[in-house]
Amino acid sequence: MKTISLSNRLLLATGLIFIVFFITSIGFFYRGQTRLAVQEMDRLLENEALTISTLVNVDHKGKLDFEFSRQFLLHYQSLNFSSFFRFFFAENQTVARESNAAPAIFCDKTQAFRFERSGATNYRVISYRFTPSPEVGDDLPPGVKAPEMCLVIGTEEGPYVELVLKTIYATLPYLLAIFVGSLILLWTMIRTLMRDLNALTGALAASDFSSTRAFPKLPPTDTLEVSAVVEKLHVLHNQAAEVYNDMILFIARAAHQLKTPVSAIHSTLEVLVRRDRTKEELLVGLSDLGLGVKQMSQLTQKLIASTRVAFESQADRVPINLIQFFETLWKVFQYKAEIREITCSVSGDRHTSVLGDEYLLTEIFGNLIENSILYSKPGGLIQISWEAHGETTHIRVGDRGPGISHDVQAHIFKPFIRGDERIIGGSGLGLSIAKSAVNALSGQLELIASSDQGTVMQIILPSFKK
The missing domain is CATH 3.30.565.10 (Histidine kinase-like ATPase, C-terminal domain)
Known part of the structure; x- marks a missing residue:
């Protein structure tokens, strides 16, 4: 299994977080700019609806009078993007007046602002309901009532979307520069923070604990966590050294204890085989051999019990x-x-x-x-x-x-x-x-x-x- 260093792992993980954060930020930035563009379209449409509605009056007979100048109508034809207006009678939704080539988009009584598509063009539309005022100086005779009107004004969404994209494209290089600069700064910080740990790891990798029982010389550190690790390593090393020394001492003392009965048995056998012995001498010798074997047996049982108890963890x-x-x-x-x-x-x-x-x-x-x-x-x-x-x-x-x-x-x-x-x-x-x-x-x-x-x-x- 391929391993990866902790610093690279941290850099990779944090880089992935930065990438997700960067993409999410672009998404939120796009949504925010789109919302601002929609709000701007709604503000302009509302102002235009208020302005155009004041150009519609009724005479003393109750007929509509559209006071549109030639320049006003030409304005809707000379725009670089598609825009229109249409007046409806609110009662029956019949068209009273409209701009040239106005799409078939009708008045909506349920909502003032909406998006609506006509052909290949998507429009932002306002439905503005109003009642025209009598002409200045005229009063409507009794029984004559001004009709309620619905003014529909629409403007193409495309130019605003294009403006949003241009804003994002203009901002993207700065965001990328901030992103790359943050990654470089993060990489530098991680390398700095991991410096002591990397030095410790390198020193431990170069140490050979099998060739010496002395604790290896480790580089100095001012990092609290690394210092705690080094201190714990010292404690573990001292404990291991103590166990090792106890083991060597245990083996040496066990060998010394076994040496006494073994020497006694060996000496007794040498004495017995030097020359012919009487029955009584053989019995005494065998008794001495029995004592030596008994002593060895007791010591062996103690050694076994000592080992068993030492490993009785549960x-x-x-x-x-x-x-x-x-x-x-x-x-x-x-x-x-x-x-x-x-x-x-x-x-x-x-x-x-x-x-x-x-x-x-x-x-x-x-x-x-x-x-x-x-x-x-x-x-x-x-x-x-x-x-x-x-x-x-x-x-x-x-x-x-x-x-x-x-x-x-x-x-x-x-x-x-x-x-x-x-x-x-x-x-x-x-x-x-x-x-x-x-x-x-x-x-x-x-x-x-x-x-x-x-x-x-x-x-x-x-x-x-x-």
């Missing part, structure tokens, strides 16, 4: 009763907790439910409970409680472990970050997975307390209301 939102959920979840960790004599206390309204996804909730609280068991001292207590606060429910998970050091707390929700590794091992992915799962549910996960007496995590989730 989680199901169903009501989940908290007391039933935690009673079921604790059964998964009950055996591991009993080995270390760790108990769990669950408190909260038995009817409280939250909107969430069961898999994501299991990842959230499963990791928190697993951490609490790992870090709690033998005989410790894990406390789970919740309270409803309007549209949300606040759930707390606390333990009596050694706490999280202050220098680690700011990064505790990042992958492969954990407390003192000399005390407790682990993948360092649990809290990261829990954080991602809470975000997928539009909730919040925060560390609200941590000391040598224990750690308390708080999760805020949407409440379900019946």
Whole structure:
């Protein structure tokens, strides 16, 4: 598909609008000039009708007296365009007097002005009704009444139409000059307005983001919208760089975590194959290999869970009763907790439910409970409680472990970050997975307390209301 630049698109669209506007303006100008020409014809016809009607009188016998001079009649014959007059008796529409070669156009009692065609000529016609006055010094005797007359005067429309066209033809070059000048001015304005955007587009087209992670040098701009685009590009670039760096760090730390059990397995195998081993030595070696494989399996499961939760953008939102959920979840960790004599206390309204996804909730609280068991001292207590606060429910998970050091707390929700590794091992992915799962549910996960007496995590989730 062929593409077109935004500036050319704007110029084309605006040019089309100008063309439509220009043609429409010519049309309105023609109609306006035609209307003025018609008004001028009507004014002249009305004045002529008033003048000619005063030349008609009645004598004392009631007969019409047309006081037309020879020059007056010759006037209608010597005009460069066709014009006529005709007097009718209004009562019976018979002709009383007419100009030479007057067309067969009659009096119209319904309208004063009209267009009427006779042969190949179109006329503008006036029908003027009047009653002639007695001659000066004469009075009509009783019983004698002056007849009502209708004067029809017509003039050819052609000369006026020709005058309108001449006016338009004379004006058209100026209108075209204004039109072309407007297009040139518009093109210049569009090019000026699009200058910064075109410069930005060119700079981005010349940039190679694959060869460097540095943001390309873009031309300076004083256009607000382009500046906003550049600023947004900076933000997106920084976000992409951060994601890229996190990905590289994630891969490096995952490789480092896998290296430990792989090295242990490799070392154990080397020891076992150096010479013949007794049955007891083989069993110890196989036990060590099993621990290494188990550690790799756990880390692999964590990596899979971390990836799945990170891409869980459309989680199901169903009501989940908290007391039933935690009673079921604790059964998964009950055996591991009993080995270390760790108990769990669950408190909260038995009817409280939250909107969430069961898999994501299991990842959230499963990791928190697993951490609490790992870090709690033998005989410790894990406390789970919740309270409803309007549209949300606040759930707390606390333990009596050694706490999280202050220098680690700011990064505790990042992958492969954990407390003192000399005390407790682990993948360092649990809290990261829990954080991602809470975000997928539009909730919040925060560390609200941590000391040598224990750690308390708080999760805020949407409440379900019946």
